[in-house]
Each structure stands twice: as C-alpha cells, then as structure tokens.
Amino acid sequence: xxxxxxxxxxxxxxxxxxxxxxxxxxxxxxxxxxxxxxxxxxxxxxxxxxxxxxxxxxxxxxxxxxxxxxxxxxxxxxxxxxxxxxxxxxxxxxxxxxxxxxxxxxxxxxxxxxxxxxxxxxxxxxxxxxxxxxxxxxxxxxxxxxxxxxxxxxxxxxxxxxxxxxxxxxxxxxxxxxxxxxxxxxxxxxxxxxxxxxxxxxxxxxxxxxxxxxxxxxxxxxxxxxxxxxxxxxxxxxxxxxxxxxxxxxxxxxxxxxxxxxxxxxxxxxxxxxxxxxxxxxxxxxxxxxxxxxxxxxxxxxxxxxxxxxxxxxxxxxxxxxxxxxxxxxxxxxxxxxxxxxxxxxxxxxxxxxxxxxxxxxxxxxxxxxxxxxxxxxxxxxxxxxxxxxxxxxxxxxxxxxxxxxxxxxxxxxxxxxxxx
Amino acid sequence: xxxxxxxxxxxxxxxxxxxxxxxxxxxxxxxxxxxxxxxxxxxxxxxxxxxxxxxxxxxxxxxxxxxxxxxxxxxxxxxxxxxxxxxxxxxxxxxxxxxxxxxxxxxxxxxxxxxxxxxxxxxxxxxxxxxxxxxxxxxxxxxxxxxxxxxxxxxxxxxxxxxxxxxxxxxxxxxxxxxxxxxxxxxxxxxxxxxxxxxxxxxxxxxxxxxxxxxxxxxxxxxxxxxxxxxxxxxxxxxxxxxxxxxxxxxxxxxxxxxxxxxxxxxxxxxxxxxxxxxxxxxxxxxxxxxxxxxxxxxxxxxxxxxxxxxxxxxxxxxxxxxxxxxxxxxxxxxxxxxxxxxxxxxxxxxxxxxxxxxxxxxxxxxxxxxxxxxxxxxxxxxxxxxxxxxxxxxxxxxxxxxxxxxxxxxxxxxxxxxxxxxxxxxxxxxxxxxxxxxxxxxxxxxxxxxxxxxxxxxxxxxxxxxxxxxxxxxxxxxxxxxxxxxx
Numbered sequence: 001x002x003x004x005x006x007x008x009x010x011x012x013x014x015x016x017x018x019x020x021x022x023x024x025x026x027x028x029x030x031x032x033x034x035x036x037x038x039x040x041x042x043x044x045x046x047x048x049x050x051x052x053x054x055x056x057x058x059x060x061x062x063x064x065x066x067x068x069x070x071x072x073x074x075x076x077x078x079x080x081x082x083x084x085x086x087x088x089x090x091x092x093x094x095x096x097x098x099x100x101x102x103x104x105x106x107x108x109x110x111x112x113x114x115x116x117x118x119x120x121x122x123x124x125x126x127x128x129x130x131x132x133x134x135x136x137x138x139x140x141x142x143x144x145x146x147x148x149x150x151x152x153x154x155x156x157x158x159x160x161x162x163x164x165x166x167x168x169x170x171x172x173x174x175x176x177x178x179x180x181x182x183x184x185x186x187x188x189x190x191x192x193x194x195x196x197x198x199x200x201x202x203x204x205x206x207x208x209x210x211x212x213x214x215x216x217x218x219x220x221x222x223x224x225x226x227x228x229x230x231x232x233x234x235x236x237x238x239x240x241x242x243x244x245x246x247x248x249x250x251x252x253x254x255x256x257x258x259x260x261x262x263x264x265x266x267x268x269x270x271x272x273x274x275x276x277x278x279x280x281x282x283x284x285x286x287x288x289x290x291x292x293x294x295x296x297x298x299x300x301x302x303x304x305x306x307x308x309x310x311x312x313x314x315x316x317x318x319x320x321x322x323x324x325x326x327x328x329x330x331x332x333x334x335x336x337x338x339x340x341x342x343x344x345x346x347x348x349x350x351x352x353x354x355x356x357x358x359x360x361x362x363x364x365x366x367x368x369x370x371x372x373x374x375x376x377x378x379x380x381x382x383x384x385x386x387x388x389x390x391x392x393x394x395x396x397x398x399x400x401x402x403x404x405x406x407x408x409x410x411x412x413x414x415x416x417x418x419x420x421x
Numbered sequence: 422x423x424x425x426x427x428x429x430x431x432x433x434x435x436x437x438x439x440x441x442x443x444x445x446x447x448x449x450x451x452x453x454x455x456x457x458x459x460x461x462x463x464x465x466x467x468x469x470x471x472x473x474x475x476x477x478x479x480x481x482x483x484x485x486x487x488x489x490x491x492x493x494x495x496x497x498x499x500x501x502x503x504x505x506x507x508x509x510x511x512x513x514x515x516x517x518x519x520x521x522x523x524x525x526x527x528x529x530x531x532x533x534x535x536x537x538x539x540x541x542x543x544x545x546x547x548x549x550x551x552x553x554x555x556x557x558x559x560x561x562x563x564x565x566x567x568x569x570x571x572x573x574x575x576x577x578x579x580x581x582x583x584x585x586x587x588x589x590x591x592x593x594x595x596x597x598x599x600x601x602x603x604x605x606x607x608x609x610x611x612x613x614x615x616x617x618x619x620x621x622x623x624x625x626x627x628x629x630x631x632x633x634x635x636x637x638x639x640x641x642x643x644x645x646x647x648x649x650x651x652x653x654x655x656x657x658x659x660x661x662x663x664x665x666x667x668x669x670x671x672x673x674x675x676x677x678x679x680x681x682x683x684x685x686x687x688x689x690x691x692x693x694x695x696x697x698x699x700x701x702x703x704x705x706x707x708x709x710x711x712x713x714x715x716x717x718x719x720x721x722x723x724x725x726x727x728x729x730x731x732x733x734x735x736x737x738x739x740x741x742x743x744x745x746x747x748x749x750x751x752x753x754x755x756x757x758x759x760x761x762x763x764x765x766x767x768x769x770x771x772x773x774x775x776x777x778x779x780x781x782x783x784x785x786x787x788x789x790x791x792x793x794x795x796x797x798x799x800x801x802x803x804x805x806x807x808x809x810x811x812x813x814x815x816x817x818x819x820x821x822x823x824x825x826x827x828x829x830x831x832x833x834x835x836x837x838x839x840x841x842x843x844x845x846x847x848x849x850x851x852x853x854x855x856x857x858x859x860x861x862x863x864x865x866x867x868x869x870x871x872x873x874x875x876x877x878x879x880x881x882x883x884x885x886x887x888x889x890x891x892x893x894x895x896x897x898x899x900x901x902x903x904x905x906x907x908x909x
Contacts, residue, residue, distance in 0.1 A: 047803075120621065121610055123805040156816075166815040168808075179815030185793060186817065189824040191831035191894035195879050200895045203875035204823070204902065210867045217718045217763070218862075221814050221904035225823070228816035280803075282591045282603045337599015338591055343606070378621070 038400060039263055041256075041272045041323040042143060042169060043350075045301075047280030048122065049327035050341050051348035052383070053287045053294055055080075055109050055364075056090045062367035066334040070287045070341070083111065085363040092287070094298040097306025106309070106318075107352045108420040110392055111362035112375070114346030114385030118329060121343075122280070125328030130168035132390050132409050142393060143271055144172030146403055156227040157234060160262055161273040162255035170273055177273075178231050183238045183258055188229070205229050234267045241265060244314035245307045252276040252304040260311045263321065276300060279327060283338030305352065318354030322400050322421065324392070325350040330383055333367055333376070345382035349392050351420045361418060362387050391415035426455040432860055433759050436909040437714050438462050438748060439514025441772030446514075459748045463570060463741055465513035472511040473503065482509050482774065485785035493548055494560075495541040497531050498788060500548035501798045504562070505784040508771045515744070519569035520562065521767065522713055527580050527612060528801035529561055529589045537588050538649070546585040546649070547799050556640050556648030561585040562799070573706070573738035574697035577612065581693060582651035584636060590804065593636040597659035600628035607804050608693075614701040619666065626663040630677060630688040633658030658685035669695040697738050703730030710743070715753045717762040717810060725752045760862040760908040763813055766794035768909055769822055773901045776859045777826075778833040778840075786828070793821035814907070826901035830894040837893040838886065845884040848876035855896055861905035872899060 057063055058074040077090025078099045091099050101107040115134050119125045127137035140148070147159055152174070159177035161170055170177045180186050188204070190197035208226035212218050241261030247253040252274065259272045278297055286292025305323075312318040330347030346365075365375040365383040377384035390413035394405035398414065399421040406412050426434075431450045435442040439462075450458050461467070475481050477491065484491055484502045493503040508517050535543025544560075551559040559567075561583050568576045580586050586604070587593045595601035605627030609619040633654045640646030664676040669691055677688050696702060707729035711721050729746055736742040747753055764772065770787050791797060795818045801807055830837065844854035852873055856864070876882070876892055900906060 120606070120624075121616060122803055123611075124616055161815060161817075166812045166818075168812075171811070177815070179817035181793065181817055185824075186820060187824075188820075189827040191827055191834055191898055192891045196891045196895055199875055199878040200899060202878075203871050203899055206874075207868050207871045207899070207903065210865055210871070212865060217761075218904055218908065220811055221763075221819065221907050224814045224816050224819040225902075225904055228820040228823075231816065232820075282601065283594050336601060337596055338594035338601055340591070342602045 037270060037320065038402075039270055039272065039317075039321045040143075040396065040401060041259060041274060041321065043323055043325040044126075044167070044169070044273070044275040045279050045325055045327040046126075046275055046277040047327070048125070048329045048331055048343055049279045049347055050281065050285065050287075050294065050331040051327075052330070052333065053285075054092050054095070054298065055111065055348050056092065057087050057364045057367065058090045059088050060364075060367045062333075062369060066367060066369070068335070069339055070285055070335045072287055076288070081360065083360040083363050087364040087366075089360060089364060092295075092298045094295055095302045097302045097309075100306070101309050101352060102358055105358040106354060106356050107350065107358045108356055109360055110349045110351065110387055110418065110420070111360065111364055112346045112383060112386035113326075113349045113362070113389045113392060114329070114383075115388055115390070116385070118345040118382075118385065120329060120345070122328055127168055129326050129328055129389060130171075132393055140173060141167070141169035141171045142408065143169050143273070144175070144177070146397065146401060146408055147172045147175045147177070147271065149403060149408065155268050157231045157268050159271045159273070160259070160269045162258060163273070163275050167273055167275070170271075175227075177271075178227055178235070180235055180258070182254075183235055183261070186228075186232060186235045188232055201229075234265075237265045237267060238262050243307075243311045245311040247307040247311075248300070248303040250276075250300050250304060252300055253307060256304050256308040257311075260308060260315070260317070263312070263317050264315050276304075281331075281340045282336070282342060283340040285335075285340045309352065312354070320354070322351065322353035322356060322396065324396055326389065332381055333365075333383065334381065345377060346385040347383075349389065351392070351396075353421075355421060357420050359420075361420060387415065387418070388413055391418055395421060424454065426450070426453060426458050429759075430455055430754075431458060434458060434462065434748065435514060436768075436772065437518075437753070437762070438744075439518055440508045440768055441775045441909075443509075443775045446512075449512075455754070456749070459745065462515040462748065463745050465516045465570075468512045470513065472507050472513075475510055476503065476506055480780070482506060482779035483781070483783035483785075485783045493544070494550065494553035495544050497535070497540070497544040497547065497799055498785070500544050500560075500562075501788055502784045503548070504798055505767075505771065505787060508767070509774055509779060509784070516566065516569045519740070519744070520566040521765075522710075523565040523569065523576065524562060524798070525801060525806035526709065527561075527565070527586065528804050528806035529583075529585050529799075530801055530803075531799040534585050534588050542649075546583075546588070554648075555644050555646035557646075558584070558648050558650075570741040570744055573702075573733070573740055574694065576740075577608070577693050577697055578690070580612070581608070581631070581634065581689065584649050584651065587634070587636050587651065592631060592634050595628065595632050595634060596654075596657040597629075597632045600625070600632055600659065602628040604628075605631055608696065611805055613696040613705065614667070614699050615705040618699070618701040618705075623665050623667070626665055626677075627692060629659045629661075629663050630692045633682075633685060634689055653686040655682040655685060658682045658688075660685055663688065665692075665695075667695070667699060671698075698734075700730070700734065703733035706730075706733060706743070710747055711752075712809075713762075714747050715750070715761075716758050719761075722752050725750060760905075762909050763810055764907055764909040765807065765809060766791050766796035766813065766818075766822070767798065769794070769907060770825065772909065773826060773829060773859075773906075777829050777897055777901065778836045780833075780836060782829065782832045786832075787825070790821055790825040790828070794818045794825070819907075822907065823898075823902035827898045830898040830901070833897075834890055834894045837897055838889040841889050841893040842886075845889050847884075848873050848882055851889075851892070852876060852896065855893070855900055859897065859900045859906060861900070861903060862908060864903075864905060868903070868905075872896065875899060 058077045064071045076093045079090045082088045128134045130141045131137045132142040161179045190200050238261040247257040255274045285294045287294045331341035331344040369380045394413040395418045397403040397405040493500040547560045549558050549560040551557045590604040591601045592604045606624045635654045636649045637652035662679045707726040732746040844850045
C-alpha cells in the first residue's frame with residue numbers, strides 16, 4: 001500500500017496520505033530507520049506545571065512571602081547549586097531520583113521557557129506547544145512534521161504514542177502514529193477462531209490497503225486501520241519484555257516501561273509520546289504534605305523517570321535516548337486563596353538522557369512584585385519567558401534528531417547557549 | 422419539505438440528532454414528512470420519558486449491577502450504563518444527543534468531584550435524579566438533560582450554580598480575599614464567547630463577579646438528606662465595581678456597579694445575561710453545532726453560522742428554535758452532508774448495538790472498549806471536552822473499534838445467523854442484506870469485493886446453519902470495523 005509522492009500530488013489529497021512500506025519490508029526498514037538508533041521521548045505534563053514548586057528559587061524572599069502555604073521551606077529542598085545569575089536552586093523534596101540523575105550530569109533544566117504573549121488557556125497553550133507555532137496553532141504537530149520529513153517509506157511504528165487518542169504534537173500529514181496505551185489489548189479479535197478468524201484478519205488487512213485517495217478524511221481512518229494491523233505482531237513482542245528495574249504501578253510508570261520495552265526489543269520506534277496529568281492545581285495544591293496533590297505529582301514523576309533511567313542504563317540504551325518534557329504553561333507566582341495557583345506563563349523544561357549535558361540552563365525569575373521587574377509580566381504576576389521554547393525544540397531537532405530546525409520550525413530559533421546536547 | 426421523508430433522510434436525521442436507528446425507530450418515523458419528523462424530534466416532551474423504567478426488563482440491552490444493586494445515583498459505572506441504555510432504547514433521541522452535546526460543552530470530570538467529595542457523592546452530583554435520595558440532588562447531567570433544548574441563558578445560570586461545576590472549576594473556594602479565576606476564565610473561553618473575545622483582565626474581573634458563589638451543606642446525615650448545594654455567600658462577595666472589555670448592559674455600559682454584599686449576587690446574573698447576549702456567543706455555539714450536527718469535514722459554513730446565530734439572538738437564546746433551524750437548514754439536509762462526521766466512540770458503540778443487536782449483551786461490556794476508543798462518559802479529558810475529529814482515530818482507538826465490533830458480533834452470533842438465514846442463498850445476497858443493515862457511505866468496489874471474498878474463503882458456499890453462524894458474525898465484524906462505518 002505504498003503511495004508515491006507523485007500519486008499524492010496527482011490525487012490532490014490535501015489532508016492525509018499513507019506512505020507505508022509493505023509489511024514484508026518492515027523489519028529491514030525498522031533497522032534502517034531506527035532500531036538501536038536515537039530515540040526521543042516527549043513527556044507532556046498536562047494541566048500547567050507549577051515549575052516554581054519543582055525547581056525552587058528557595059532563597060528569594062518573595063518566593064516565601066507570595067506563597068505563604070505553598071512555599072517549600074529552604075531546609076527541605078534538594079539543592080542543585082546556583083544558576084548563571086547566582087540564584088541558588090533546589091528541587092522539590094520528593095525528587096530524590098531526579099537529583100541523582102542531575103548529579104550524574106544527565107538531567108538538564110531549561111528555566112523560563114515560553115513565548116511572547118503566552119496563552120493562559122490549556123487548550124490554546126497545548127496547541128501552541130504542540131505545533132510550535134504561537135500564531136497558527138491549528139496546523140500539524142512539530143513531531144508530526146518531523147516524521148513527515150523522514151525519507152519515504154516510513155515505518156508505521158516510527159512513532160509510538162502511549163495515550164489512547166492521538167495528541168496534537170504527533171499529528172502528521174503522512175504517518176498514522178500508533179497509539180498503544182496498553183500492549184496487552186493491542187491485538188486482533190474475532191468472533192470466530194482458527195481459519196475463519198485468519199480469513200477475517202486477512203480481509204481486514206486487504207481492505208485497509210484500498211486507500212481512498214480522493215477522500216482525505218476517510219483515508220485518515222484507513223491509514224489508522226492499516227497501521228494498526230501492520231504493527232500488531234511487533235507490538236506483541238513488547239509484552240514479553242522483562243525490565244531490569246522496578247517501575248511504579250502508575251500510568252506514567254507503565255507507559256515508560258512499555259517505551260523501554262519497545263527500545264529493548266528493537267521494534268524500530270524512534271519517537272515516543274508519554275503524558276502524565278493532574279497539574280492543574282487551582283486549589284489544595286499541597287506542595288509540602290506527603291500525599292498532597294503536588295507532592296504526589298512529584299512522586300509519580302520522580303519514581304517513573306528514575307526507573308526508566310535505571311532500566312535504560314542497565315540495558316545499555318541510555319546513550320540512545322533523550323527525554324524532553326513540556327507543559328502548556330507555568331502558574332501564577334502568588335498562591336490563590338484556595339491553596340492553589342492559577343494559570344501563569346513561562347515554565348521549566350527538562351531534558352534527560354545518556355548524552356545530555358546536565359545542569360541549569362537559563363536564569364531563574366526574580367519574584368519581586370515590582371511591576372517593572374523584567375523577569376516577570378502581567379503586573380509581576382507571572383514569570384516571563386527568557387528562552388523561547390522553540391529554541392529548545394531547535395536544539396533537539398538539530399543536535400539529536402539530525403533534522404533541520406529552521407525548516408522544521410519555520411524560522412531560526414537556534415540559541416547557542418543551549419548546549420544540553 | 423412536502424412529501425414523505427425517505428428512509429435515507431430519516432437515517433441521516435437519527436444518526437445526527439440521535440444515535441442511529443433501531444428498526445422500530447425507522448418504522449415509527451417513516452410515513453411522515455421531513456418537517457413532521459423534525460418536529461417530533463424537537464418536541465420530545467410529547468413522548469413520555471419512560472426509558473429508565475425498562476432497565477432490567479426482558480427484551481432490552483442488559484445492565485450489569487454489583488452487590489448493592491443497580492445504583493446509578495451513587496455508582497459512576499452504573500450511571501454510565503444508564504446513559505448508554507437511554508441512548509439505545511429511549512424514544513427522545515434528540516434530547517439524549519443534546520445532553521451529550523452539553524456534557525461536552527460544559528465538560529466536567531467525575532474523578533475530580535469524587536476526589537473532593539468521595540466516589541458515591543461524585544456519582545451523585547454528576548448523575549443522580551432528584552427523585553433518587555432524600556437530599557433531592559439533581560446531578561449535572563440530569564440538569565443538562567432537563568434543559569437539553571432549553572434557554573441557553575438558563576443553562577448557563579444552572580451550570581454556574583451546579584454543585585459538580587462549583588467543585589470542578591473551584592467556584593466553591595472563590596472569595597473576596599482570594600478570587601478564583603478558573604470558572605470565570607472557562608465561562609468566557611469555552612462556554613460562551615470563545616478565545617479572542619475576552620481579555621485577561623476580563624478573567625480577573627469575572628473572578629471577582631462570582632466571589633461568594635459557593636457551596637453549603639444543608640440536611641442531616643441521619644435521614645440521608647445531607648448534601649452540597651449552591652449558596653450565595655454575601656460575606657465572601659467582593660463589592661467593588663467590575664469593568665469588562667465588552668458590554669454588560671443593553672445600553673453598552675461595560676461596568677458592573679459597586680453593590681452591597683447582600684445585593685452582590687446580581688453581579689453574576691448581570692455577567693451571565695451579558696455573556697448570553699454577546700453576539701460572539703451565538704456564533705460560537707453555531708460553529709460548534711455545525712461541527713457536531715452538520716459537517717465536520719471542510720471549512721465551517723459561515724452562512725450557516727450567521728443564520729443560526731441570528732436565530733439564537735432573535736429567539737433570545739432558545740435552543741429549541743436554534744436546533745429546529747439547524748435540522749431544517751439546507752446545509753444539514755444536503756445529501757453531500759451525509760457521512761461527513763467522524764463518529765464519537767459513544768456514537769459508534771450505540772449505533773453498532775442498534776444495527777447489530779442487543780439481546781443478551783450488557784452495556785457494561787462497552788465501558789472498557791469505549792475507554793480504549795478514547796471516550797469515557799462523565800470523564801472528558803479536560804474542561805474543553807473531547808478533542809474529537811481525527812484524534813478519535815489513533816491506531817489503538819481504531820483497533821478498539823474493530824475489536825468492539827468483534828466482541829459484539831460474537832455475542833450476537835446466533836441472532837445474526839437467524840437474521841441472515843433468509844438471505845443466505847448466496848454470498849452476494851447475504852452481503853447485500855448486511856450492508857443494508859449497517860449503513861455506510863458507498864463502498865469502493867474493491868472493498869465490497871474483499872467482503873465477498875471473505876464470505877467465499879475457507880470453503881464453498883452452502884448456506885448451512887454452521888456456515889451462517891461463523892460468516893454472519895465475521896461479516897458484521899468486518900463491516901462495523903470498516904473505516905466507512907466510522908462515519909456518520
């Protein structure tokens with residue numbers, strides 16, 4: 001079911017085509033396109049992460065005065081040194097594993113990432129981070145565009161999304177990125193058994209090859225069905241994966257376990273998408289108490305990432321892996337009356353991996369309430385960005401994926417100080 | 422509009438203004454004009470609302486209860502089953518469809534409510550009927566169902582006072598010393614005017630407007646009447662004037678005046694009136710209605726949006742008149758609009774049950790597959806609702822649809838073989854029968870040929886009972902799993 005570029009243009013399909021190789025070529029393709037090649041894991045912290053509670057400027061007097069109940073006491077933070085503006089920083093006390101990775105030099109924090117006139121809408125904000133286009137956030141996802149730029153034919157397992165629906169960041173013109181929330185349920189079922197069931201599966205595979213090129217919306221569904229059927233057997237391999245580290249029994253833990261399994265089984269996937277939610281803490285954010293909302297978020301993040309890091313390290317896969325996190329916005333500096341924080345602006349991105357130059361990139365905000373404070377905006381209510389998030393994407397694209405960031409992002413966002421890879 | 426509505430038109434109407442058609446639904450609407458069918462759909466009060474009384478009765482889809490019995494007022498899995506049951510067996514399809522539209526529009530997630538108040542209470546504030554329990558709590562969904570074609574301004578006011586919403590968007594903690602922006606932002610961004618038609622300072626002013634719109638807990642635990650409900654708490658209200666970037670009053674005035682705390686609830690009523698009357702609200706709703714009812718593919722028809730927004734404004738926000746205009750619009754009735762929407766998982770599931778059969782099937786067995794397809798009722802992913810469109814068709818979600826079709830076909834194996842038997846003389850006649858039962862847009866000849874090839878695979882055609890049992894179920898599985906069948 002290979003569709004050439006020429007047929008694509010001739011067919012006039014604007015929205016979607018599929019450029020899969022025939023299944024018998026898939027394993028060769030997988031080897032050529034990614035097995036034991038570089039992997040990228042995109043981690044979305046959904047809801048707007050309060051990065052001031054994750055990477056904490058604990059000595060800033062305004063941090064304590066503006067967050068009377070949410071501030072983490074200086075004595076409790078896990079100190080990670082000072083940034084280039086000499087602001088001492090500490091991690092949330094539950095992030096012991098991340099501190100360990102940081103100390104190993106394999107975790108980078110890029111402070112104050114965002115963009116001009118940052119949207120405080122979850123919806124629009126997520127679209128902007130997904131498309132890397134603040135001016136038109138309805139287009140294809142930036143990872144989707146990267147997949148489209150790979151030489152055709154593209155292995156349908158080149159991307160793996162661990163959520164059940166397709167996130168905007170992976171929306172692509174030519175690739176139906178598999179959504180595999182659980183490898184166990186990823187199989188072909190039939191009301192029959194034996195040769196009847198096999199005949200059904202054969203029919204389903206052949207049907208999905210008759211791509212209706214003149215109907216792009218229907219083609220999209222055909223592409224999904226074809227990609228699902230073409231990848232079932234390889235995904236089943238991941239079920240047999242035995243990790244070398246114990247993953248927590250959380251959604252994020254299980255997702256990262258599957259990602260590690262896919263890498264270890266060399267099924268050819270290059271880009272993984274993982275998400276963990278619950279960051280929209282308008283009330284009872286409870287940063288400090290064990291079992292508090294934000295404390296639990298940090299526990300989920302820490303335990304899953306540490307297991308993933310250790311597992312990959314044990315398997316010798318860490319050097320092939322980079323994980324990049326983002327969230328749609330940071331949160332308001334001053335806590336609200338509900339013991340929570342409202343929607344804010346700039347936040348912190350994390351980059352983790354075996355070839356990452358860890359450390360603190362960019363500078364922390366000064367939380368002084370002076371409306372002229374240049375590190376803040378919105379009448380000193382929110383953190384203003386210092387590093388355009390597209391500069392981080394650009395570094396990942398150029399330095400890790402081997403892509404052309406100027407083309408991929410539609411502009412030159414390269415920033416020489418971002419040397420995390 | 423004179424002349425009888427064709428079966429194709431009735432099926433189109435029921436796929437969009439309902440969840441597909443049971444055989445008896447087609448029968449009951451055929452023989453009427455298109456206008457009569459539309460009138461029957463929008464004047465659903467003329468049909469008794471008795472569907473819940475059929476739950477557990479023979480002849481209907483099953484529900485699966487737990488040790489304590491079937492308790493949709495306190496168990497969210499039961500509440501989900503009750504709603505699916507209504508979609509399958511109810512005779513007020515548009516009421517149920519609009520309820521889904523509003524559930525997505527005012528998207529509220531059970532888990533946060535349950536996290537704050539407990540699981541039984543979470544289900545209660547989402548799904549209880551006011552007759553279920555001494556506290557007379559009417560859950561959010563029942564409120565939306567009661568107002569499915571009501572006045573939009575009333576729906577907004579009800580939502581602003583809804584217990585689940587006051588927890589979901591934190592209005593219960595909105596006080597004068599600490600205004601809470603969450604509800605104020607979403608009522609503008611997602612419920613009324615939309616992005617681009619309000620400013621950040623409107624959000625802050627809106628938060629102050631709704632200070633004091635909190636919860637109280639009357640009743641007693643002893644008789645089970647204790648419950649949370651809306652209260653205007655004057656002591657928590659911020660009394661200074663609030664100025665907006667858009668008109669609040671008919672004379673164009675943009676400022677809600679300073680008021681005494683005891684009169685301060687009027688602030689919120691004024692803002693709700695202003696948002697209902699804002700010209701951007703009608704256009705925002707019309708656009709969403711176009712995507713949900715008329716056409717998902719291609720650009721939004723701006724002529725439609727203008728016309729529907731006009732009905733909204735002229736009728737003073739009467740959703741019955743709005744929906745009447747939607748269903749009678751040339752855009753809706755256009756043949757080219759048929760099958761131009763991606764079905765939501767709940768639409769796919771209900772339609773396939775109506776098409777394939779339900780006797781001996783429990784809607785409980787649809788809940789996990791629906792989650793894999795990306796849709797759990799009472800649990801939209803966030804306040805903006807489900808993403809819909811192509812996001813429904815990730816590979817995993819498409820596989821979940823195909824696998825649901827497989828499990829339903831297996832469950833209905835004997836019924837399908839019985840239904841197929843009169844048409845079992847040849848593969849062609851059997852295929853024609855089942856393609857008529859499970860309507861799709863016209864199939865490519867290659868695709869139809871593959872279905873026939875499947876019927877001829879594994880041995881010569883005999884039409885025996887044994888062959889029909891495997892082939893009817895296998896064929897139905899393949900048809901319901903076709904990409905074409907995912908379109909409505």
